Amino acid sequence: MARADVDGVGAFKVEADFGVAGRDEWFYAPAVGVGPLRFGMTVEEVVEATETLGRTEVSDGARDHAVFSPTRKVAVHRRGAAHPSPAVTAYVSQAVGLFCVAADAVNGPQVAYDGIPLVGRDLAELESDLIAYAEAMDVAFQYMPEGHAGPDDPGVVLRGQPVGPVLRSRPLFMVPRDGAYTEWDSMPSEEHRLDGRSTA
Numbered sequence: 001m002a003r004a005d006v007d008g009v010g011a012f013k014v015e016a017d018f019g020v021a022g023r024d025e026w027f028y029a030p031a032v033g034v035g036p037l038r039f040g041m042t043v044e045e046v047v048e049a050t051e052t053l054g055r056t057e058v059s060d061g062a063r064d065h066a067v068f069s070p071t072r073k074v075a076v077h078r079r080g081a082a083h084p085s086p087a088v089t090a091y092v093s094q095a096v097g098l099f100c101v102a103a104d105a106v107n108g109p110q111v112a113y114d115g116i117p118l119v120g121r122d123l124a125e126l127e128s129d130l131i132a133y134a135e136a137m138d139v140a141f142q143y144m145p146e147g148h149a150g151p152d153d154p155g156v157v158l159r160g161q162p163v164g165p166v167l168r169s170r171p172l173f174m175v176p177r178d179g180a181y182t183e184w185d186s187m188p189s190e191e192h193r194l195d196g197r198s199t200a
Helices: 043-049 123-137 189-194
Strands: 054-060 071-078 088-093 097-103 110-113 141-143 149-151 156-163 166-174
Touching: 043 054, 043 071, 043 088, 123 141, 123 149, 123 156, 123 166, 149 156
Parallel strands: none
Antiparallel strands: 054 071, 071 088, 088 097, 097 166, 141 149, 156 166
16 A cells, blocks of 8 residues: 555555554455355355455354344454454345354455555554545544444445554445445444444
């Protein structure tokens, strides 16, 4: 990721500046997908698409909301990663296919939004970059219900993942599932519980 300067506001940090150099870089396309994953994929297609990243584990998702059809969770573990957490967790609904991709703050691929890296960032630093970008480009940004700033894109939901003493960014790339009105309403319950309330 090259350093970006937005109209004299200052340079946004590159990956090496916050300890995530060497990550794969994935491209995000709103309502389409992220990296090799496309919304609507089946579990089998997700496993096939991520086989170059590492080994996969498929399990049943939590059934906290009876209104949603059963969900399968595909955890993709990066080959050779020192940290045990999956690099990517994909959630596949029986009704709509792949609807959510979570990029792990420690092992996940880097995904940028208009040049701003979103994965593994200190949430306060990321918020500063997003606000500076919004002011320089005269665009909006949004706040997550917990108070974290995020891009002005309903398909990007920023979560916090505890990494040591720091809450780092764990973006979810999403589309609504099973008749839900918003991506926030569609969020897997496993991701709700992660945000600052359990250890990584």
